[in-house]
Amino acid sequence: MLLCLLSVVLADAPKPATLQRGVRESSLDLWRPWKDADKIYVMVGLPDGSEELFLVDTGASVSVLNTDVAVRLGIKGQDTGEFLQGLGGAAPWIQATLPQLKLGDFTLTDVDVAVGVPGVPELAGVLPIAGILGNNIWSNFTMVVDYPADILELYKKNAYKVSRKAHPMAYDGFQPATSMVVRAEREGKVEEAEVVLEIDTGAHDLLFAGVTGEPFRKVSSVGVEPVLGVGADLDSLPESDFLQLTRHIPVTTLRLGPHDVDFNQEARWLGADGATSRPTNMRGLIGYEVFKNHRLVLDYPGQHLVLENSTVHPARDFDAVAAYLQRELSLHGQAPERALVRARLQIGSNDIPGARKSVEEALQKLPDDVELRVMLARIQRYDGQIEEAITTLRDLDPKKVSDEGEWLAFVNALVLSGHTEEALRRAEAALNLPEIEDYKGEFLVAVSDALLASGKLSQAAAAIDEATRISGGRNGHLLRKARIAYAEQDRYGTIVVLRRLMDIYPLNGVPMWLYALMSQPQDRETMAVDLETALGRLHPGDQPWDFAGAAWQIIGQPEKAKVALDAGYDRDCKDLDGSERANCDAWYWSLGEQRPEEAQARIQEALKDQPTNSAFEDTATVVALAAHKPAEALAHARRAAVLSPDDPYLLWQLSRLEATFPKEK
DSSP: OOEEOOOOBOSSOOOOOEEOSSOSEEEEEOBOSSTTOSOOEEEEEOTTSOEEEEEEOTTOSSEEEOHHHHHHHTOOOEEEEEEEEETTEEEEEEEEEEEEEEETTEEEEEEEEEESOTTOOSEETTEEEEEEEOHHHHTTSEEEEETTTTEEEEEOTTOSOOOTTOEEOEEOSSOEEEEEEEEEEETTEEEEEEEEEEEOTTOOSEEEEGGGGGGGGGGOEEEEEEEEOTTOOTTTSOGGGGEEEEEEEEEEEEEETTEEEOOOSEEEEESSSSOOSSOTTOOEEEOHHHHTTEEEEEETTTTEEEEEESOSSOOOOOOHHHHHHHHHHHHHTTOGGGHHHHHHHHHHTTOHHHHHHHHHHHHHHOTTOHHHHHHHHHHHHHTTOHHHHHHHHTTSOHHHHHHTTOHHHHHHHHHHTTOHHHHHHHHHHHHTSSSOTTTHHHHHHHHHHHHHHTTOHHHHHHHHHHHHHHHTSTTTTHHHHHHHHHHTTOHHHHHHHHHHHHHHOTTOOHHHHHHHHHOOGGGHHHHHHHHHHHHHTSOTTOSOHHHHHHHHHHTTOHHHHHHHHHHHHHHHHTTOOHHHHHHHHHHHHHHTTOOHHHHHHHHHHHHHHOTTOHHHHHHHHHHHHHTTOHHHHHHHHHHHHHHSTTOHHHHHHHHHHHHHOGGGO
């Protein structure tokens, strides 16, 4: 289970923004990138008159502004010599000041922000995100987060009548914190204690840090998981490099002052058994899973917290993507310079033809816009027009294509369309361009993929080794290394790399399944031990039961396969609905070789709703294989690879099936 937090902490408390006189209260919509998303956003007015979405994050001591937005506003940052501390590490505090911002009907001035913090995304799903609003904003207000209603209410000091059931909340200039009574139980052992934790609307669940979790040690489990956040640069390092030993605490009940909370989940505990990247003064976090069914009142001026039933506003399902698209069209119409934003939103609404029209019309006026060209190529791939997608990108600078995250996809699209020699020629030419220091690692991966497709396997291995060296670690690109060994028909070499991947990142189930496929009868006793070892390193409930179950099935242990697949299905599918549930049903049923006709119907239903989802196409591949329909499996595997041609797993899946069913190609 990935633990990812965006909260940022400073060494010294930041200066609060100045709240201008005027209104006493205001109400804003809470925007979510998808239904039931745990991160919540609000629309903020910026000094140039534009409005942008910012994350509502009471775990951040200072607000954050993304670099592109700062450049557009002409806001220049200054290196303070200090660092922002987050769960993923530390990042320099490049400080700037926004002259003003509007939050609903309120105006704030002299707003300190950190600019360009690693780990802070520019998109939430398809919604453009400008940054984070932290406590140098929220400390001016009594803020009421009505989660079921998707509404944020803000009140000036003394403008909101706090309930008599208010619970004390301490605010020290960094984060708000409160005490709560936690009860945990495992295997008949019960522990209960009162702890003090920070209130973090940017966090997902309940987190303990350092000594805070000690009262629950006897009922905790030990395992590994990646811990990401500020300072976690996944552009250059894999998630496995952020793996930490953590503990989980099986919480059964919570009590926040007079408020009982229905919370029966595993809480996480960082720093229980050694060093961790968490800020040293962090006690732990109370996040979304605790608050999601309530109306949360955080009274910063009076330092009180109230957790109420959401009865003031009716519950609603606010479709933020549709609302943002409507707003975009109302403000900007068909303006070509806004076509990229518009197209993303249309894709998020499954309007692929509309997205294509937006981009094509904009390119008539902005033919040299690289972002639009790359978006058009992606849409063309979504439509199955891979040759057209290639033509769209052929004359672009590889560095600019790489800046848009499309270079690997372009090179592999050439391979998938039969232009292997061109793929290698273009990949090697990019590697010989001047000033490619920041691109060399990605360009080497592209060269390796093209060399592999050309049958030049030793050279492909050398290129991927060099790409790994440049990334600064020996564990990069392991799946690609395994795929090269597989192409060399080096079965044991393939298994060695897959075992390494299982060892450093047991949360990833793909190598478990591929290892099982590579194994022969003489390997299976060792395979079973390796599988048990990898699964045993994880917390109960975090295991990739789908791939593990498939692996058990392949190596001839159907009882263990059934237990794993049943556990995974109960955990992964039960809370889903719509196309996600349909895909989950089809995936697990096919891995377990059950209900083939129903699985076929379910995956067709899922793909009808999300026709550009490569993971759904991979499910369709497995469904067809379970139904002994190799031609259909190959068609879906190819479609999945075309949709995501930079994904080494999908490329391997396709090449493996092409080798297994050559007459079906």
